[in-house]
Amino acid sequence: MTAFPRTPVLFLLLAIAAGLAASPARAQSAVADGQKLAFDRGKGNCLTCHVIKGGDLPGTIGPELKDIKSKYPDRSELVAIIFDETKRNPQTMMPPFGRNRILTEQEISAIVDFLQTL
Known part of the structure; x- marks a missing residue:
């Protein structure tokens, strides 16, 4: 009788599968964290200068932040x-x-x- 081998490759594949299953939840969490930071007057403070949909009391010094993915398709530029x-x-x-x-x-x-996401 042969036992099922417990190789590092098997564990790696299981870890990858678990990570892929959790990815959408992690992505939503990152977006929520990003919005919180962008709207936080003591941290990101983006609303001081920019109009952002959903934000209160925006500034008008900087450009309105909308259609960002089409304006900056290369994430690294942003x-x-x-x-x-x-x-x-x-x-x-x-x-x-x-x-x-x-x-x-x-x-x-x-x-x-x-x-x-804007």
């Missing part, structure tokens, strides 16, 4: 803008959220997840 827009536009009023450590890379990623 991450770079939030991290440090002064590299692309030295005259910007947008704070360099990543460079100044206002937001972590994980927080920036969550905000991008949210913005790509």
Whole structure:
């Protein structure tokens, strides 16, 4: 009688399958976290300068944040803008959220997840 082999490959495949099953829930959580950060007046504070659907008391200094995925199909460009827009536009009023450590890379990623739903 042969026993079913317990190889690392089997465990890897099971872990991948479990991760794929949980991905939609994790994605929704990231979007919710990103919206919370974007609307948080003490953290992301995007509403100070931008109109964002669903946000209260938006500013008008920056562009309205809508149709983001079509404007920035390359996710890395949007991450770079939030991290440090002064590299692309030295005259910007947008704070360099990543460079100044206002937001972590994980927080920036969550905000991008949210913005790509707009």
